[in-house]
Amino acid sequence: MTTYVWGYLEEYHEEREDILDAVQTVFGSGRLVLGPSVEGFEREYAAYHGLPHCVGVDNGTNAVKLGLEALGVGRGDEVITVSNTAAPTVVAIDEAGATPVFVDVDPVTYLMDTAQVEAAVTPRTRAVVPVHLYGQCVDMAPLRRLAEAHGLALLEDCAQAHGARHHGRLAGTMGDAAAFSFYPTKVLGAYGDGGAVVTARDDVDRNLRRLRYYGMEETYYVVATPGHNCRLDAVQAEILRRKLRRLDGYIAARREVARRYAEGLGDLTGESGLVLPAIAPGNDHVYYVYVVRHPRRDAIIEALKGYDISLNISYPWPVHTMTGFAHLGYATGSLPVTESLAKEIFSLPMYASLTPDLQDKVISALRQVLERL
Ligand SMILES: *Cc1c(COP(=O)(O)O)cnc(C)c1O
Numbered sequence: 242m243t244t245y246v247w248g249y250l251e252e253y254h255e256e257r258e259d260i261l262d263a264v265q266t267v268f269g270s271g272r273l274v275l276g277p278s279v280e281g282f283e284r285e286y287a288a289y290h291g292l293p294h295c296v297g298v299d300n301g302t303n304a305v306k307l308g309l310e311a312l313g314v315g316r317g318d319e320v321i322t323v324s325n326t327a328a329p330t331v332v333a334i335d336e337a338g339a340t341p342v343f344v345d346v347d348p349v350t351y352l353m354d355t356a357q358v359e360a361a362v363t364p365r366t367r368a369v370v371p372v373h374l375y376g377q378c379v380d381m382a383p384l385r386r387l388a389e390a391h392g393l394a395l396l397e398d399c400a401q402a403h404g405a406r407h408h409g410r411l412a413g414t415m416g417d418a419a420a421f422s423f424y425p426t427k428v429l430g431a432y433g434d435g436g437a438v439v440t441a442r443d444d445v446d447r448n449l450r451r452l453r454y455y456g457m458e459e460t461y462y463v464v465a466t467p468g469h470n471c472r473l474d475a476v477q478a479e480i481l482r483r484k485l486r487r488l489d490g491y492i493a494a495r496r497e498v499a500r501r502y503a504e505g506l507g508d509l510t511g512e513s514g515l516v517l518p519a520i521a522p523g524n525d526h527v528y529y530v531y532v533v534r535h536p537r538r539d540a541i542i543e544a545l546k547g548y549d550i551s552l553n554i555s556y557p558w559p560v561h562t563m564t565g566f567a568h569l570g571y572a573t574g575s576l577p578v579t580e581s582l583a584k585e586i587f588s589l590p591m592y593a594s595l596t597p598d599l600q601d602k603v604i605s606a607l608r609q610v611l612e613r614l
Contacts, residue, residue, distance in 0.1 A: 244599060246530070246553040248592030249425045253432075255594055256483075260432065263479040275472060278479040285485055286437055290411050294446035295439045297473025298453050301400040301422020304436035305333035307471060308420045309368060311438070311448035312394040314339050318367035322398075323353045324561040324571070325579040326372040329422075330398050331560045334370065341569060342366070343561050345576045350521045351375070351532070351586075354578075355383040362387070368394040373402035373412050375555070376428065376495075376529040377521060381407060381415040396420060401529040403428040404492045408523040413439050418449075423481055428495070428529050429488050431477040494593035495528040498600060502531060502589060505604035513611045530555050531591040538585050541610055548606035553588045 253260065267278050279297050287295035298304050314320060316338035322330055324343040334341040344357040353371050369388060371379035381395075388395045395416030399405075402412040403421065413419035423435035438449050451458055456468030484491075502517065509515045516534040520526050532555060535541055542552050559579045561571035573580065590603055 242549070244550045244590055244603060246551075246588045246590045246592075247426045248590070248594050249430060251594045252592070256487075259483050260480055263483050264476055267476045267479045270475075273475055276475055278475045278482065279473050282473070282478040282482045282485070283437070285482060287439060289485060289488070290413050290439050292414060292439050292441050294441070294443070294449075295437050296446060296449040296453060297478055298436045298438060298449075298471045299473060300434040301420060301424060301427075301436040302329040302333045302336075303453075303469070303471045304400075304420035304422065304438050305330060305370065305396065305398060306336045307449055307452045307469070308396045308418045308438045308445075309334065309337040309339065309370075309394075310452055311440075311445045312368060312396060312417055314367045314394065317365065319363060319365045320368045320370055321358055321361050321366060322370040323372055323374075323579070324559045324576050325351060325556075325582060326374060326398070326560065327400065327556060328560050328563065329400075330370060330372055331566065333420075339367065340365075341560075341566075343569075343571060343576060343579075345578045346374075346582070347521075348578045348582075349519045350377070351582060352377070352521060353379045355380055355387075358384065359387055362391050362393070366391065366393060368396055370396050370398050371416075372398040372400075373405055375518070375532050376401055376405055376527040377524040378402060378405055378407035378412050378415075380521065380523075385415070394418075400424070400427060402527060404488055405527045406525040414441075417442060418445050423477065428491060428527050429481065429484060431484075432480050433474065433477055435473055435477040435481060437473065491593040492527045494595075495591060496526070498591055498593075498595050499526070499528045499531060501597065501600055502604070505601070506533075506607065509608065509611060513614075515611060528591055530588045532586050532588050534582070534585045535587070535611075536585055537614055538587050540614065541607070542587055544610040544613070545606055548602075548610075550590075550603055550606055552590075554583075554586060555588050557583060559583050 397419035400422035418440035423431040452468040
């Protein structure tokens with residue numbers, strides 16, 4: 242049997258009864274759109290963050306898009322973010338009608354280099370979208386100072402950082418609003434698509450509820466501007482309620498997997514060229530993915546196929562080099578750290594239900610491959 246980097250099918254086998262019970266709860270309730278399951282999840286997810294508001298939406302991409310729109314971002318505005326992210330971050334900025342502007346990332350943590358943000362601010366800049374990549378947070382203090390000085394909105398992309406902390410503060414509580422994805426592979430994953438935006442701001446909450454519901458505040462009446470249909474599905478919401486109770490357990494299990502990788506591979510760093518994840522000061526990492534780096538990445542991935550281990554790259558192409566974003570005008574070489582990372586990074590299997598036996602198999606296969614390289 243092939244070992245993959247994700248384990249949501251293994252998790253289903255462990256949690257099957259609870260998941261199917263959630264499905265039956267919704268199907269039998271007669272409330273298939275919004276209703277008590279979505280309201281319940283929104284209340285519980287907001288409470289998890291100690292925030293007054295959570296608005297469930299249909300996926301993480303639309304969580305970023307609606308988050309930006311709810312903060313007043315639109316056509317003609319510029320939004321500063323990173324190219325070293327999942328393309329959906331940037332797709333969402335484009336969908337909101339704004340122009341993405343990229344800064345490079347830190348060569349050690351691979352997170353937004355906040356020192357580069359100020360130089361990217363223009364009179365058209367309206368927002369900054371820091372991405373808490375791989376499960377750890379961007380340093381938010383410099384961004385908050387900058388946002389205040391220039392009157393910018395801060396939207397955290399938390400799609401990879403459910404439950405992560407930065408100097409004790411939860412990801413999603415450090416900006417004006419925060420976008421989450423519940424795509425099945427994420428640290429808190431649904432059984433299909435799902436997303437949410439959390440915020441402490443009453444005005445942003447009200448905008449979000451209107452934007453996800455055609456632009457209506459009252460049924461059948463579009464108030465200010467036409468919105469979208471971006472509601473969180475009730476079945477996914479009920480499943481997420483069950484899984485939210487286990488979120489801290491998932492995170493603890495992921496940290497244990499990371500600890501075992503460090504223990505099993507730590508002696509190889511340096512000479513072999515293998516680089517393990519670095520944790521930035523003040524961060525509690527949740528390890529959405531366990532990203533390592535090696536100059537001979539492609540050869541390693543190929544050799545591991547012989548051990549029935551199928552690895553993944555998050556992400557193989559920097560967004561600014563994709564033909565779909567050629568119109569943004571970034572030449573190759575313009576974001577050197579991002580571009581060099583894309584050639585060398587790869588992810589090892591990481592999920593809460595990864596067994597020590599299976600992980601040992603991965604560690605020993607990787608050790609053998611590196612020795613023969
Ligand atoms: C997964 C992801 C998204 C998009 O979420 P979807 O639910 O797949 O639309 C956005 N940003 C980042 C950083 C992601 O990892």
